[in-house]
Amino acid sequence: MADRVITLSINGAERQIDNDPRQLLVDVVREHLDLKATHIGCLSGDCGACSVIVDGEVRKSCLSLAVSMEGAAVRTLDGWVDDVLVRLQSAFISTNAFQCGFCTSGMLMAAYDLLRRNPCPDTLEIRKAISGNLCRCTGYEPIIQAIQQAIEK
Incomplete structure (x- = not known):
């Protein structure tokens, strides 16, 4: 072809x-x-x-x-700077919302998309937004905490 x-x-x-x-x-x-x-x-x-x-x-x-x-x-996450993304990245670091880091870029994209559409989602909305992303190491609670922390900043 x-x-x-x-x-x-x-x-x-x-x-x-x-x-x-x-x-x-x-x-x-x-x-x-x-x-x-x-x-x-x-x-x-x-x-x-x-x-x-x-x-x-x-x-x-x-x-x-x-x-x-x-x-x-x-x-993509490469070379992209945005206030919401920076808040999310900082929150992921401070809450240890990653271990191997493999899922992190997808989780950040899902969280960014959520916060762009809804700057103050509740926990259920956060869970739904990241539900299409698998994490085998960290589990989901630190990721949810990171997104909640990014909302508060």
Whole structure:
């Protein structure tokens, strides 16, 4: 299958990418653009480690063909500075809401998306927002505490 050039915005910078139409967004982000904060976990949408923000909505990049991102604005954790994200990152550190760190980027994306839509969610809303992300090390309580701490700042 012939490669196709796609144009998209990655973390605010417009990029043209020559890619195979069968290639996943997660592969383009990690392999073509060398942005490693987006992790490859399950390749089936179950773990959430590959979560990115596409046109303002959280999306699992292992379920998205890169070719379908033509003209989209994609955000990863790499090189992105935002007040809400900084609060979340600080709270994750202070509450030890990570151990191996593999799920952390997906959890941060889910939490960011939640706080962008609802700056003061309750615990049930937080649980629902991160429910698409698996954590095998930390458990969910420190992550929920971190998001609650980020709300309070």
